[in-house]
Amino acid sequence: METKKSLKICCAVTSILLLLLVITLLILYFTVLKPKKPAVVATPVGLDHIDFSLRPNVSLTLSIRMNISIKNPNYAGFKYENSSASIFYGGDFVGETPIEAGVIHARSIKNISTVVNIIANKVIGNPKFFPDVFKGSLNMNSEMGMEGKVILLGIFKLHAKTHSTCDIAIFVWQGNSTENCNSKIEL
Template sequence: MKKSLKICRAITAGVLLLVLITFLILYFTVLKPKQPKIVASPIGLDHIAFSLPPNPTLNISIRAAITIENPNYAGFQYRNSSATVFYRRNLIGDAPIEAGVIRARSTKNISTVINVDADKLMADSSFLPDVLRGSLNLTSTAIMEGKVILLGIFKIRATIYSSCDISIFVWEGTKTSICDSKIEL
């Protein structure tokens, strides 16, 4: 009786060890988190508001598209977030990002509106020379907090950090963006 109990324990321990090794191999090969690919691009003017002296102001809203490609085998559920926009390290605007889910191995397009404080933009001494050269270089950053959903069962807290360098070529009417993102579990 004792011998069969020892054999049963040994088999159980062996099976558990095999399951653990299989899970570790899967994690370090297939399930290992990969960095999402993010592209942010302004797509058009949404709103302009200005007032004349004695208190002249100019505010602009730019419609933007954010494309997030999730190469992972886990989905990402994120909370309401926001992106900030900088011109030469000066905060000139922000954009809300509504809560949502990016499914496993899929691409999600998010549309948002960037509220640009044009007064701050034009107050920068480099603004006019940059416009005359034909290129405005902006930086956008976003932090998206949420949960990674693995196999529909496991939920792990995660944060995606994203930074995009956006160049708007004024005279050509074109734009480019290069984004770098990092996921932290």
């Protein structure tokens, strides 16, 4: 009889401890461990390469050096695969840059230097080009998607996707730029 009473007490205590553990983990998840949006800043640094040819067709290609800064405010690291960022001007695709696989550690900032190959013919051929040049600002958009794994406490690995869009204004006469980026993360 005493054994059954002890078994019931043990089961009750174990159930209460498991319930407290689950509640604690849920509170941690919704407060500290809840995924937060990464902050992405894409800054054009300078002209890298210009290629102009007259044969067989007139073409102009230029490359712009860019620094992409990604701030990870989460308590989990993010290991991402090879990806790319696409550049658009007036809704038309005008360039792309590769982004090599890597890791953004928990609560850290990763700076990526890359070169964006711009198809200048598409920029110049866009009907918005000359009015924008006279206004002094070329307004471009970039889209970047990264897939990888979120590494939580070095133990748990979850599949994740992050998508960033940036509005980039290149001020023609001043030779500088500004950007406004928005990011979202999906687990």
